[in-house]
Amino acid sequence: MSGRQRTLFQTWGPSLVRGSGDSGCGQPRSPAMAEALPEEDDEVLLVAAYEAERQLDPGDGGFCAAAGALWIYPTNCPVRDYQLDISRSALFCNTLVCLPTGLGKTFIAAVVMYNFYRWFPSGKVVFMAPTKPLVTQQMEACFHVMGIPQSHMAEMTGSTQAVNRKEIWSSRRVLFLTPQVMVNDLTRGAVPATHVKCLVVDEAHKALGNYAYCQVVRELVKYTTHFRILALSATPGSDIKAVQQVITNLLIGKIELRSEESPDILPYSHERRVEKLVVPLGEELGAIQKTYIQILETFASSLIHRNVLMKRDIPNLTKYQIILARDQFRKNPSPNIVGIQQGIIEGEFALCISLYHGYELLQQMGMRSLYFFLSGIMDGTKGMTRARNELSRNEDFMKLYTHLQSAFAPASTSDASAFQRGNKEKKFVYSHPKLKKLEEVILEHFKSWNAKATTEKKCHESRVMIFSSFRDSVEEIAEMLLQHRPVIRVMTFVGHASGKNTKGFTQKEQLQVVRQFRDGGYNTLVSTCVGEEGLDIGEVDLIICFDAQKSPIRLIQRMGRTGRKRQGRIVVILAEGREERTYNQSQSNKKNIYKAISGNRQVLRLYQGSPRMVPDKINPELHKMYITHGVYEPEKARSVQRRPFSSRGGYFKPLPNYYFNFQE
Numbered sequence: 001m002s003g004r005q006r007t008l009f010q011t012w013g014p015s016l017v018r019g020s021g022d023s024g025c026g027q028p029r030s031p032a033m034a035e036a037l038p039e040e041d042d043e044v045l046l047v048a049a050y051e052a053e054r055q056l057d058p059g060d061g062g063f064c065a066a067a068g069a070l071w072i073y074p075t076n077c078p079v080r081d082y083q084l085d086i087s088r089s090a091l092f093c094n095t096l097v098c099l100p101t102g103l104g105k106t107f108i109a110a111v112v113m114y115n116f117y118r119w120f121p122s123g124k125v126v127f128m129a130p131t132k133p134l135v136t137q138q139m140e141a142c143f144h145v146m147g148i149p150q151s152h153m154a155e156m157t158g159s160t161q162a163v164n165r166k167e168i169w170s171s172r173r174v175l176f177l178t179p180q181v182m183v184n185d186l187t188r189g190a191v192p193a194t195h196v197k198c199l200v201v202d203e204a205h206k207a208l209g210n211y212a213y214c215q216v217v218r219e220l221v222k223y224t225t226h227f228r229i230l231a232l233s234a235t236p237g238s239d240i241k242a243v244q245q246v247i248t249n250l251l252i253g254k255i256e257l258r259s260e261e262s263p264d265i266l267p268y269s270h271e272r273r274v275e276k277l278v279v280p281l282g283e284e285l286g287a288i289q290k291t292y293i294q295i296l297e298t299f300a301s302s303l304i305h306r307n308v309l310m311k312r313d314i315p316n317l318t319k320y321q322i323i324l325a326r327d328q329f330r331k332n333p334s335p336n337i338v339g340i341q342q343g344i345i346e347g348e349f350a351l352c353i354s355l356y357h358g359y360e361l362l363q364q365m366g367m368r369s370l371y372f373f374l375s376g377i378m379d380g381t382k383g384m385t386r387a388r389n390e391l392s393r394n395e396d397f398m399k400l401y402t403h404l405q406s407a408f409a410p411a412s413t414s415d416a417s418a419f420q421r422g423n424k425e426k427k428f429v430y431s432h433p434k435l436k437k438l439e440e441v442i443l444e445h446f447k448s449w450n451a452k453a454t455t456e457k458k459c460h461e462s463r464v465m466i467f468s469s470f471r472d473s474v475e476e477i478a479e480m481l482l483q484h485r486p487v488i489r490v491m492t493f494v495g496h497a498s499g500k501n502t503k504g505f506t507q508k509e510q511l512q513v514v515r516q517f518r519d520g521g522y523n524t525l526v527s528t529c530v531g532e533e534g535l536d537i538g539e540v541d542l543i544i545c546f547d548a549q550k551s552p553i554r555l556i557q558r559m560g561r562t563g564r565k566r567q568g569r570i571v572v573i574l575a576e577g578r579e580e581r582t583y584n585q586s587q588s589n590k591k592n593i594y595k596a597i598s599g600n601r602q603v604l605r606l607y608q609g610s611p612r613m614v615p616d617k618i619n620p621e622l623h624k625m626y627i628t629h630g631v632y633e634p635e636k637a638r639s640v641q642r643r644p645f646s647s648r649g650g651y652f653k654p655l656p657n658y659y660f661n662f663q664e
Contacts, residue, residue: 061226062197063615067118071620073111074146074627080104082264086256087111088622094229094610096204096246098236098257098597100556103265105232106138109200110145112230116198117148117174119614123197125174128182128213130203132157132507133514138202139176140632147629148174156181166190179212186219193223197613204231205553207249208242214249221251226611238551239589240596244604253610257597274570277441278580281363282433288367288400292359295397299352299390307334308345309352316578319356322349351387364547364579365473366432371404372472407431428480434573435480438466438544441571442524445542446487463517465537466526467558468546477546478526491517493527505530514538545572548583552590 071091073084083104086097090112099105113125127142129135139155142148154168156177165181169190179201185191199220207213220227231250236257237243246252258265260272281289293315300317303309308329309322326349333342354377362370376382377391378401391397407429430436442464449462468474474492481490493513496504505513510530517525518538525537545558555572574580596603614620 061613062120062122062195063613063618064119064121065615065618067121068614068618068620070623071115072118072627073622073624075624076145076627077107079624080268082258082262083108083111084622085264089254089256090230091115091228091620092610092612092614094231094251094253094607096231096233096236096250096252096255098233098255100258100260100265100269101234103258103268105202105234106141107145109138109202109230109232110142112228113142113174113198113200114146114148115620116228116613117152119620120197122195123173124169124192124195125198125200126182126196127174127176127200128179128202128216129176130178130206132159132178133511134202135176135178136511136634140634142174142176143629143632145627147627150630150633162188162190179216183212183215183219186216193220194226196220196224196227198228198230201229201231201250204233204246204250205235205237205242207231207246208237209245217250225609226613228611228613235553235556235590236593236597238553240593240603243593243596247604247606251607251609253607255597255604255606257594259594272568272570274572276583277437277571277573278576279433279437279573280576285362285367285432288403289362291396291400292362292370295394295400296352296355296359298394298396299348299355303345303348303352306337306345308337308349317356319353319360322353322356325349326353347386347390350384351390354384354387360578361470363575363577365468365470366430366435366476367404368408368429368431368476369470369472371401371408374401374404375409428483430480431476432575434546434575435477437573438477438546439480439484441544441573442466442481442488442542443484445569446523449541450487460539461520461523462541463539464524464542464544465540466524466544466546467529468526469529469549471528473546474526474528481524481526488524489522490524490526491522493517493525493530495528495530541568543568543570545570548572548574548579548586550582550586550589552586552593555586556590 071088073079073087086095086099087108089095090097090108097105097108099108109127113127116123117125127135127138129138135155135157139153143150143153152172153174153176154172156165156168156175158178158181160168160181162184165185168175169185169192182191186193199216201207201213204213217229229250229252231246231252233246236255237246247255260269296317297314300309300314300322303325304311309325312321326346329345329349337345358370358373361373377384377388380388391401408431445464446462453461466477468477471494474494478490478492481488491513493510494505496506513522513525514537516522543558545555549555558570572583574583
């Protein structure tokens with residue numbers, strides 16, 4: 001071994017094999033003594049590791065006092081004060097870290113995980129992410145930050161067989177998995193629960209209700225409360241109530257929140273310009289909306305007449321309000337409504353909920369999305385026989401449906417390959433004025449970027465990402481942009497499920513699309529919500545949001561796709577009226593959340609029982625260190641290594657953290 005690089009065992013390990021008077025975890029030795037050890041002496045290394053684990057004090061939960069004298073912070077990347085401060089805080093208290101996307105949440109997680117990996121040589125460190133691609137991505141990212149040996153790490157998803165997972169839990173120390181896998185393994189006793197010392201929760205805003213994250217924490221505390229929780233999210237929740245749920249469900253004792261305007265992150269974040277473009281519905285769409293409102297009035301008036309739906313302004317009713325009215329009806333049904341009458345009302349509620357969903361599609365996405373939704377009812381695909389019969393008897397509805405069918409039915413028969421080739425013979429129908437505005441924005445972007453690239457001789461190409469919540473809308477946007485090849489090279493990005501007209505993307509296909517987009521195969525990606533969270537899409541110059549959501553989470557996640565390495569631009573295209581009001585409410589919710597967390601008034605109830613994890617007599621000191629790591633090998637590219645077999649018979653336990661390369 002040359003230069004300043006050596007292993008942790010060589011720095012800490014010699015004392016392990018020197019008499020029983022040592023602490024069991026060893027004290028740092030001089031580099032000269034460390035280098036004197038023969039590197040090839042694996043047997044001495046294994047015995048030392050075994051002795052270290054054997055001599056740990058059970059009263060400290062397996063904490064290694066010598067390793068715990070320090071906490072390690074990497075200097076591989078330039079040190080950022082906010083990351084250092086948050087890492088220190090997260091070591092000693094269950095912490096929710098809220099950082100804008102691209103500012104190093106995974107880096108902080110890797111630092112915290114590594115220190116618990118050092119402090120508890122027999123412990124398990126678990127990183128949970130909601131999807132398979134995220135699990136794979138985060139495992140590699142953490143390796144590149146702290147270089148924990150891959151032989152100590154493992155990735156587990158639903159595709160990993162249960163019998164193999166039990167062996168992995170036994171033999172590996174740092175596990176990356178989906179929460180569903182963790183729940184299943186806890187339930188069947190495969191997880192050594194008392195050995196879990198650090199639990200990282202990615203995309204923590206999902207920890208609501210009975211989501212798998214919540215189940216994991218509830219199951220773990222049945223066995224032990226001696227574990228650290230680190231929760232990560234770009235935003236803590238959609239509103240104050242949701243944030244409190246996350247805090248309660250994940251036992252959060254402290255929140256580390258930074259916004260785009262926080263002084264300590266300003267030097268590391270690039271400007272993200274947000275533009276709101278409000279588009280009038282126009283005459284054609286306005287006429288369709290007027291007809292549709294008449295249809296809504298026909299079916300909603302029956303529920304109002306029966307006093308199960310409050311009389312409101314029909315156009316301003318929402319799907320959510322009707323769902324709440326139905327829930328109230330189920331809880332407190334009128335004594336006058338019994339038997340068959342109850343079934344009739346349930347059917348009317350179901351029909352109104354569907355019609356109001358169509359109304360939202362019409363306003364936000366346009367006539368084509370509405371048609372595809374209604375055709376699913378009318379052709380029986382959605383299985384709503386009663387709704388289809390009711391609608392078929394309504395003359396206004398059938399006139400509207402026939403009109404939409406004549407304009408958009410041919411597009412519904414085209415398959416994915418035809419879409420990719422593009423159909424130049426058929427003229428594209430703009431089913432919402434927002435589509436025209438989107439087309440105008442993206443063409444202007446590429447025109448100005450290409451002109452700038454020519455004059456300034458830029459080497460990098462611009463990339464654009466467009467978000468729309470519904471798959472039919474994603475396909476429609478992509479079809480429109482296909483008209484502008486080769487300036488715009490467009491690809492769709494959707495989830496696993498296959499719809500009536502489109503096939504879903506497998507995990508492998510999703511990763512392939514992301515890779516091609518990053519590498520320049522496409523310069524425009526049109527995505528559903530699957531592209532919002534976590535995945536490393538690469539640098540994007542322009543984000544276009546084609547719809548607005550009540551939850552600020554969605555917009556924050558979308559915004560995080562740009563402004564990572566250079567200035568970014570976000571354009572939100574909104575239909576005049578309800579969608580614009582929804583967006584404004586979302587922004588107000590976001591401000592209220594940040595105010596509640598950062599304000600002096602205690603609005604949120606934090607968990608008071610966070611374990612210290614470090615014995616009272618020990619206060620780890622910061623030690624900055626340059627970490628080196630090997631070449632990362634994807635999980636599938638390497639076979640699971642067998643544990644070394646002792647000449648005395650049996651397997652040694654997995655090596656603890658001492659065998660690890662670094663530079664001081």
